[in-house]
Amino acid sequence: MNEEKVHVFDKSLVMVSFIVSAFTAVLGPLLIWVLKKDDDPATGEALRHVVNFGLSYTIYMFIAWLTSFILIGLIIGPIITIAFYVFLIIGAIQANDGKIYKPPFTLDIIK
Numbered sequence: 001m002n003e004e005k006v007h008v009f010d011k012s013l014v015m016v017s018f019i020v021s022a023f024t025a026v027l028g029p030l031l032i033w034v035l036k037k038d039d040d041p042a043t044g045e046a047l048r049h050v051v052n053f054g055l056s057y058t059i060y061m062f063i064a065w066l067t068s069f070i071l072i073g074l075i076i077g078p079i080i081t082i083a084f085y086v087f088l089i090i091g092a093i094q095a096n097d098g099k100i101y102k103p104p105f106t107l108d109i110i111k
Contacts, residue, residue, distance in 0.1 A: 009042035014095040017050045018088055026054040033110075046095065048110055049102045053091070056107040057084045 013036060020028035029050040037044035060080045067073035087103035094101035 009040060009046050009098075009100065010036070011095050011098050013043060014046045014050065014100075015092050017047055018092040018095060021050060021054045022085065022088055024054075025058050026051065029054050042100070046100045049100065049106065050091065052109050053087065053103045053106045055109045056105065059107070060105075 013032065017029045017032045020032070029047065033044070033047040033051045036047060057080060061077065061084075064073040064077040064080055068077065083105075091101045091103055
């Protein structure tokens with residue numbers, strides 16, 4: 001019998017963290033993570049993924065801004081923005097379903 005690792009976490013808190021990241025990218029999810037990371041290990045892990053997601057895509061947008069003078073950033077900037085919001089919506093839906101979601105291209109900045 002194949003046993004999956006079951007994560008039990010506060011799915012509403014993680015979903016709210018994804019939604020808040022739509023407006024603040026890093027600050028809101030970071031604040032939620034700092035306040036709630038020690039309450040439950042699974043919730044802390046899921047919230048850490050949200051914070052790393054916001055940090056990663058902020059870095060990607062900064063790089064796009066830096067490269068906009070050679071027109072590369074003008075192409076990749078909108079792509080990164082669309083990807084951010086698509087993965088944010090997917091993350092909120094996955095959190096609502098009770099799954100820990102690590103969005104693609106997310107760097108593991110906070111461990």
